Amino acid sequence: MGHTQKMRVWRGDAAGGGFVDYDVPVEEGEVVLDAIHRLQATQANDLAVRWNCKAGKCGSCSAEINGKPRLMCMSRLSSYDPDETITVTPMRTFPVIRDLVTDVTFNYEKAREVPSFAPPSDNQGGKFRMNQLDVERSQEFRKCIECFLCQNTCHVVRDHEENKPNFAGPRFLIRYAELDMHPLDTVDRKNTAQEDAGLGYCNITKCCSEVCPENIHITDNGIIPLKERVVDVKYDPVVFIAKKIGLRKDSGRTPVGPAGGGPSPIKHPEKFADS
Amino acid sequence: MATQSAVTPGQRSTERAAISEKTLRTDRWWLLPLITFIGFSAFIVYSTWAAFANHPSQYYSDPYLSPFYSPCFVKGCPSDINWGSLDIHWRWLSPAIYILIFPLGFRATCYYYRKAYYRSFWLSPPACAVAEPHKSYTGETRFPLLVQNLHRYFWYFAVLLGGILTYDAVLAFMYKDAAGGRHFFLGVGTLLYVINAVLILGYTFGCHSCRHITAGRINNFSKHPVRYKWWSFVSWLNKHHIRWAWLSLVWIALVDLYVRLVATGHIHDYHHVFGAVSTAVGH
Incomplete structure (x- = not known):
């Protein structure tokens, strides 16, 4: 049974913009992205929206629906009151390109700063063997679809633009954790996670975990274990003494600084027109 | 279309979508922080009062010693349960x-x-996707919040106190009569003490630092099967850490209140005293 859905969509670009109200016919079983597509097809042909799989696996249609960071394709219209006005805005942490589309270059630049996986030099003929038990913690983080909803909702950068150069954000802090927990990695990223990726900025308010569409336990299984590992090497005098007198073995991993970083090789959309 | 300023409060970026509202959430996002604020404030007020309402006749009624005062090891503690008689200079301070x-x-x-x-309390942030009121933010990167990294040392003390509160739960089964003889005892308070010990231990051993210490810091679980089992158990407790945290907090205050009400004669502790387990030396 279809109905007419009241929608309020943010329209504009970096120069300015505002909310526009629409009445959109919708059908039973549809999601917010379906309504946005119908709106685009029938009333607002120039509405910019990024989407791809419509199945919650590509992470393209991230937006904020009634103020909550969500994937539009995974937000059923039936979970809202039919008489309610649904407000849709772009992610508010990143620069807006147009309408619901934001420039997420920040995230790719942060990705480039993470020191990459460094397997042992003896690569066993390219056939590493690992026990499932040893890799399943890291595998949870591999479910990430890079929708960047966690990056968007994290108040460290959402409310403080000035922290962006110093903070990698939850998505990449779990990348540090994933690699640090990897049984075959030979690199120690704890210092760089704290000093360069800004692990200390995280105050564990868990919004990243709340918005994750893959239900990754970003804080409990990633950031907090990483914080505890950093305590081992930076803030725990007992561990320091235990290492000095040989009661605790050194990890044998080589500490590294941030990887190359720098400007992303990905072209900004406005530059495509010039090339 | 109503065009708004490109500067938004607390966000200070002219490149972002120009939305002036601090949040567009339509649900009751303020309810949970409000409940938390009220709950913690109530506990702080009650525990502060309880710490200073410190005459032994208020916090001890054989065999119950308020968990806020256990272990009692300074001068002025009831002689029955005194772990020591440490003479501390600031005697006006409560044990x-x-x-x-x-x-x-x-x-x-x-x-x-x-x-x-x-x-x-700090509204940093008050809820997800709700703008915080602070102009700047450095998180736990500098003093005093850098001290949060010492959580594991407080955990060591918490394990010790967990053991003592468990011992108190055992003592709550032991009643000493006027002649000094020990009796097996079962009262409503005994049950409260047992639950208190379970909740305190569940909270203490579900701690994230405990999870790290057991096996979280190692990368080869398969080489440490015993530690892995231990870690798995701690992880199971840790899944419900919030529940353990709240229940243990509320319960310990309730136990203290119960002991006070019994000790001051406001309520009767329904109980049964069994036969003598031991008699006092010299009797």
């Missing part, structure tokens, strides 16, 4: 102060409590 400082430190640096009070 509870020396004890409460450790659970206070443990809970204040706990990863769950940090989330709760950063949200509900």
